[in-house]
Amino acid sequence: MSENLNQRIVLAARPQGLPVPGDFRLEETPVPQPGAGEVLMETLFLSLDPYMRGRMGLVKSYAQPVAIGGVMVGGTVSKVVQSRHPDWQEGDIAVAYAGWQRFALSDGSGLRRLDPAAPLSAALGALGMPGFTAYAGLRNIGKPKPGETVAVAAATGPVGSAVGQIARIHGARAVGITTGAHKLAFARDELGFDAVVDHKAPDFTAQLAAACPQGIDVYFENVGGTVWDGVFPLLNPFARVPVCGLIAQYNHPGEPQPGPDRLAVTMREILSRSLTLRGFVMTEFWDSQQDDFLRDATAWAADGRLRWREDIVQGLENAPEAFIGLLQGRNFGKLVVQLGAA
Amino acid sequence: MSENLNQRIVLAARPQGLPVPGDFRLEETPVPQPGAGEVLMETLFLSLDPYMRGRMGLVKSYAQPVAIGGVMVGGTVSKVVQSRHPDWQEGDIAVAYAGWQRFALSDGSGLRRLDPAAPLSAALGALGMPGFTAYAGLRNIGKPKPGETVAVAAATGPVGSAVGQIARIHGARAVGITTGAHKLAFARDELGFDAVVDHKAPDFTAQLAAACPQGIDVYFENVGGTVWDGVFPLLNPFARVPVCGLIAQYNHPGEPQPGPDRLAVTMREILSRSLTLRGFVMTEFWDSQQDDFLRDATAWAADGRLRWREDIVQGLENAPEAFIGLLQGRNFGKLVVQLGAA
Known part of the structure; x- marks a missing residue:
């Protein structure tokens, strides 16, 4: 696989019951180029979470389903590798919602800046959405x-x-x-x-x-x-x-x-x-309470009152199998896929 | 029936499904005599409400069931006919929880004084518990x-x-x-x-x-x-x-x-x-919000924004049949039994 290609996992078929590997498909596509006001982000960590099963189906839920052939959605910790956005520079780290892929564009909306010295993957777990x-x-x-x-x-x-x-x-x-x-x-x-x-x-x-x-x-x-x-x-x-x-x-x-x-x-x-x-x-509560949460959770993590365990899987290509295991309780701790290093 | 006897309706049997008249029994007993600190109250109006069906059974609910042979519970508008309580005088009117009977004793706890000029039965409906x-x-x-x-x-x-x-x-x-x-x-x-x-x-x-x-x-x-x-x-x-x-x-x-x-x-x-x-x-909310409610509801009733309809049945002996009808939706408006006049 070339560094010049994006890798992404798309929804190949809507699962019947427990998803199977064939419901996913790994694709390679050109790495997109950022337009004015955009950044190109490389995924370091991808979060795998149970709610994603809902997005694979058509039953009405609190969010839209992923389209057949669409990239699986998901929260990520991503690194800016190219920036045409005034607020972001190459090397910046952010929590994003780039989905199951190595590269993604962003106009900056929905990005949350992370301290590169902080435990990055925790921003998808105890210090993030869960x-x-x-x-x-x-x-x-x-x-x-x-x-x-x-x-x-x-x-x-x-x-x-x-x-x-x-x-x-x-x-x-x-x-x-x-x-x-x-x-x-x-x-x-x-x-x-x-x-x-x-x-x-x-x-x-x-x-x-x-x-x-x-x-x-x-x-x-x-x-x-x-x-x-x-x-x-x-x-x-x-x-x-x-x-x-x-x-x-x-x-x-x-x-x-x-x-x-x-x-x-x-x-x-x-x-x-x-x-x-x-x-x-x-x-529902993120906009009004995220500041309180990040302050409290960071403090609790620092004094040892908030601890966590991670289950880190290497390589985007292993995400489907890991996700299927998540739905069966096979993971032990927060399931994260590592794609690259900061 | 003598004025010197209390009439009361007791639970004769626990109903199977919809109650039948035989699940109730009208009894006559001596009118009780108030002790020191007590009042004797005569029921003017008895409220009939769906929750009473729950009290007739043994299924755990938010309140204790009525015992077999016990007087059916219920909210009343009652008149003080004899008082050995410093706060109450003969002729005073109160909302009480005297149950399905003509006479009952009270030590004053749980009584709420009513203006005798107010619409008394409404204190069991729009201006009361419902x-x-x-x-x-x-x-x-x-x-x-x-x-x-x-x-x-x-x-x-x-x-x-x-x-x-x-x-x-x-x-x-x-x-x-x-x-x-x-x-x-x-x-x-x-x-x-x-x-x-x-x-x-x-x-x-x-x-x-x-x-x-x-x-x-x-x-x-x-x-x-x-x-x-x-x-x-x-x-x-x-x-x-x-x-x-x-x-x-x-x-x-x-x-x-x-x-x-x-x-x-x-x-x-x-x-x-x-x-x-x-x-x-x-x-759950009565103690902390009853004052607000009585103020608001009285004002809304006065300006016509809170209206109600009552379905008034005459005579304690007709309470069981009326209650059975309530469970079938046969009443039209707040179901109240009138026992006497103020």
Whole structure:
């Protein structure tokens, strides 16, 4: 592959259920040339996140689907390699939304400058969109109070791990749900969850209840599926449920689910326990709260209260397989593809 | 029946589905005598409300069930007929929670003094608990903005009619859902709903969509059941759903519902449209907001912006049949039982 060619991964076909490698296609195209007011950016790190599964389908969501033949979308840490924009110089580093490709143009909108000395890939994780999802969901919806119990699944992932740690910073008790001995141990020992529960254990529901003797006041919903069934009976009166992701459902968005229909009983419990369910996408809060977040999260990272683990895959060509693994929970920590070095 | 006997209606049996007259029993017992610090109150008006169905069953709800043989609970407008309490005198009128009976004792707690010249029964409707349910649900959860669309069912009932009128006071557009030509006309012509829709029309969903060309920003959920199915697809991004009642489900609280299971798709839409579902019972807000409510609602009633219709049944012995009719939507306006005159 030539340095003079852009490499990009496009959507080849809309997946049926779990995506397969054939749903993606690696293409080589000429490197685009920046026009007046534009910069050419080279991708250093590409973020892989569950929401991308939604963009591969046609089911209406909070964003437009990727077109067949279109470049897969995604957040990136990118380096300016050529600039015709007054605010940007060659060598500058920025968070961008360049997608699954090596080179992309930008007119500067949506770029956020990064300190080249900072941990760059973290700007896609704990110090970026997933971290902000945790921060904003707790600040605006979950609102944990000291002594309350906050539960979250995918507890070693970038959102879940930040939820647990920020909950503890608020004085709440954090209960992490994940699976596998290594992830459970990491959540407890490295991330500081007060209790951890294996959602694949046969007695998951009983384990979760034992881990939440005072019930659950905030359930940060980022997975859906069977975890919800264990959590729901434990929700305390006035519990808050920020809903930011439903990865367990992403592969089967349109299919009718077998009965019984749990909607009526769910609504009854929402009423009788004065529950709050609130869906959100972090973009709702980004403009007004990003400064607070970047200040707080940077400080917490510096003093060790906000930690994270990354799962870094080398090479754009390995992004599809890594993404498919993400949807199956095979990653361990924030999944990032490294394309180049700063 | 003697003036010297108390009459009261007790729960004879827990209903299976819709209550039947045999689930209630009228008893006569001695009129109780007030002790030191107590008052004897005579019931003038008894409020009948859907939540009482919940109290007849054993399914866990936000309040304790009525015991078998216990007096049915309920809000009342009562007159002090004997007082050994320093704050109350014979002839004083109060809102109380004396239940389905002619006489009751009180130590003064929970009594709210009424102006004897005011419309007394309205203190059980638009100017009481149902009106406050509408007020608090909109103020704290629905938060309608000018130009937004607020939809509510049971639109001629005490909660629904207040929701529509208060929504319009906030500058929102009010869409009322009910059934029957008289109720539809009353909602439109007397209560001022901007549009009305018959939920029993074969094309209800299409009618509702036509009545909400800009979608629905606030759906005040007080009925559940099939109305929800029509409303849900119309909810706009960031729509708010205060959930205060589910009358359509009250008769079948524990039964599994036939599939498909709509929970997953509901959660997905909560996420993709950033919806808020929030259950509440008006008592949550009563202590902190009752003064505001009584001030506002009294002023709105005086200037004609808050109107109501009452369905007054004479005689305690007719309360069970009237209550059974309420659960079937047979009443037209706030259902109140009149026991005596002030």
